[in-house]
Amino acid sequence: MQANLRKLGALIAKDAVDLAKNPTMVLCVVLPVGFSVFYRFFMGDMGLGGPLRSGVGADLEPTVATLLQYIVLNMALCMCIGMGAATSLIYGLAEEKEKHTLRTLMLANVTAEQIMLAKGIVALGLTVVAEVLCFVVSGASWSLFGWFMLCGIVGAVPIILLSLVVGLASRDQMTAGMYSVPILVIALAPMFGNFSESVRNVVRFAPTGGVDELLRMAISGTVAPSELVMPLLVTAAWIVVAAVAFKLLYRRLLRDN
Amino acid sequence: MSAVALSMEAVSLSFGPKRVLDNLAFSVRRGEAFGFLGPSGAGKTTTIKLLTRQLTRDGGRINLLGRPIENATTADYERIGILSDTSALYERLSIADNLKLYARLRGTSRRRVPYLLERLGLADDGKRLIKNCSKGMRQRAALAAALVHEPELLFLDEPTSGLDPAARAEVHRMLAELRERGTTVFLTTHDMAEAEIVCQRVAILNDGVIAACDTPDDLKLRYARNRIVVRTRSRGTLELTKDAAGPVLSELAQAGELLSVHSDEPNLEEVFLELTGREF
Numbered sequence: 001m002q003a004n005l006r007k008l009g010a011l012i013a014k015d016a017v018d019l020a021k022n023p024t025m026v027l028c029v030v031l032p033v034g035f036s037v038f039y040r041f042f043m044g045d046m047g048l049g050g051p052l053r054s055g056v057g058a059d060l061e062p063t064v065a066t067l068l069q070y071i072v073l074n075m076a077l078c079m080c081i082g083m084g085a086a087t088s089l090i091y092g093l094a095e096e097k098e099k100h101t102l103r104t105l106m107l108a109n110v111t112a113e114q115i116m117l118a119k120g121i122v123a124l125g126l127t128v129v130a131e132v133l134c135f136v137v138s139g140a141s142w143s144l145f146g147w148f149m150l151c152g153i154v155g156a157v158p159i160i161l162l163s164l165v166v167g168l169a170s171r172d173q174m175t176a177g178m179y180s181v182p183i184l185v186i187a188l189a190p191m192f193g194n195f196s197e198s199v200r201n202v203v204r205f206a207p208t209g210g211v212d213e214l215l216r217m218a219i220s221g222t223v224a225p226s227e228l229v230m231p232l233l234v235t236a237a238w239i240v241v242a243a244v245a246f247k248l249l250y251r252r253l254l255r256d257n
Numbered sequence: 258m259s260a261v262a263l264s265m266e267a268v269s270l271s272f273g274p275k276r277v278l279d280n281l282a283f284s285v286r287r288g289e290a291f292g293f294l295g296p297s298g299a300g301k302t303t304t305i306k307l308l309t310r311q312l313t314r315d316g317g318r319i320n321l322l323g324r325p326i327e328n329a330t331t332a333d334y335e336r337i338g339i340l341s342d343t344s345a346l347y348e349r350l351s352i353a354d355n356l357k358l359y360a361r362l363r364g365t366s367r368r369r370v371p372y373l374l375e376r377l378g379l380a381d382d383g384k385r386l387i388k389n390c391s392k393g394m395r396q397r398a399a400l401a402a403a404l405v406h407e408p409e410l411l412f413l414d415e416p417t418s419g420l421d422p423a424a425r426a427e428v429h430r431m432l433a434e435l436r437e438r439g440t441t442v443f444l445t446t447h448d449m450a451e452a453e454i455v456c457q458r459v460a461i462l463n464d465g466v467i468a469a470c471d472t473p474d475d476l477k478l479r480y481a482r483n484r485i486v487v488r489t490r491s492r493g494t495l496e497l498t499k500d501a502a503g504p505v506l507s508e509l510a511q512a513g514e515l516l517s518v519h520s521d522e523p524n525l526e527e528v529f530l531e532l533t534g535r536e537f
Contacts, residue, residue, distance in 0.1 A: 003331075099345050100344070103311075103343060103345075104344045107339040108359055
């Protein structure tokens with residue numbers, strides 16, 4: 001147990017330092033934060049900012065203000081999960097495979113489980129950092145912070161598991177670029193739900209769709225136990241599906257490489 | 258404690274229809290440096306992969322540190338160090354940070370890192386990022402990572418490839434010291450001179466079959482040609498068979514003609530070429 005924790009700690013420290021020194025991964029945090037700033041001020045300049053930008057559009061209807069908060073936070077949530085969790089993991093693992101550092105670690109008596117757990121924890125940490133920064137710059141009400149973080153952390157879990165599988169399936173960073181697209185699309189899917197009701201009715205069943213629904217309810221103040229069932233079920237189902245896929249595939253993918 | 262560090266008995270492996278290892282059998286004693294030689298594609302790296310559980314054999318038995326490999330525990334693997342043909346370190350971390358990472362993973366003191374850097378000629382480059390290192394520096398750093406926990410059994414797959422002569426000599430000295438301290442070394446190499454310097458015994462692998470296994474000296478004697486070369490004062494250089502040389506040599510000696518007598522033994526490279534059917 002102690003040896004496991006020691007190895008896990010060493011791997012987490014290594015992954016965190018390696019991530020911080022990787023410009024691509026830094027971009028995974030910068031991009032959602034940048035978009036949050038852009039959305040906030042873009043809508044503010046249109047006179048729609050309302051509570052997002054003090055002094056501008058302060059007389060907005062509460063429903064419009066709520067909608068604007070949702071648009072910014074929905075984008076931030078999806079991008080943090082898509083960029084922070086998915087991209088960092090898929091490219092990170094693909095790079096380890098391409099440069100043979102994954103094999104070298106495993107030959108040093110580090111188990112695949114330890115490597116995957118460390119990578120998952122660091123990806124989750126990166127997502128949380130990105131989410132905190134996005135929330136701070138978004139100008140949203142602090143009363144939503146807890147909900148936003150809860151949705152961001154729970155919603156990242158299935159994407160992290162799926163990204164670990166996709167990362168292991170990628171031979172190198174080139175193939176990772178191709179394989180990461182579907183994961184990125186399903187992570188960002190709730191953003192497209194803003195365009196039409198019918199799209200929203202589909203994307204609510206995406207891995208991040210459940211937590212997005214929860215966020216929408218939290219922002220509009222309509223959280224009720226009966227309304228929580230479906231989003232929680234969707235999220236739980238994706239976590240189970242992703243965990244089963246990970247369990248079934250990761251040993252085989254490791255062996256192939 | 259078993260006197261044998263590792264052994265293979267009748268081990269075979271196929272990749273599809275191709276038999277890559279056939280009926281392999283050898284053992285390596287504790288504290289011995291054992292060379293596994295063979296041309297490219299002979300199955301050397303595949304053998305190391307079997308011994309380090311990266312591949313699973315089709316048949317036969319493998320024992321590692323006194324127990325069947327399928328029963329080897331995580332604790333057993335903590336006693337093993339591996340430098341594979343693809344061993345690599347993290348490019349965005351420095352040499353020293355990579356070694357500290359492996360020290361922590363292995364549960365050993367970081368205090369060994371400066372010693373290893375010094376021994377492998379990397380003391381002035383400890384802070385250099387791996388991505389800025391030459392191939393030789395990367396190879397030495399990877400070797401240091403394999404040695405960081407002072408393993409009892411060390412697998413080295415072409416450890417000196419890409420190293421300059423001075424660095425190779427230093428690695429050879431280190432391996433000799435490790436062996437003196439009781440470390441078992443399993444080494445694959447193309448370099449016959451290296452095998453002669455480092456290894457007490459060698460096996461020559463050809464097309465997945467062990468063609469010979471013995472000490473370098475005994476192999477050379479076994480494949481020695483039945484010939485001696487005699488330089489004389491006025492009759493030039495004579496080549497004689499060993500069986501018939503006695504009378505001729507005494508005659509030359511009595512006549513004061515004899516300048517030098519050499520037995521014509523092959524070096525390990527020539528034995529290797531003969532056994533593998535290859536040519537210079």
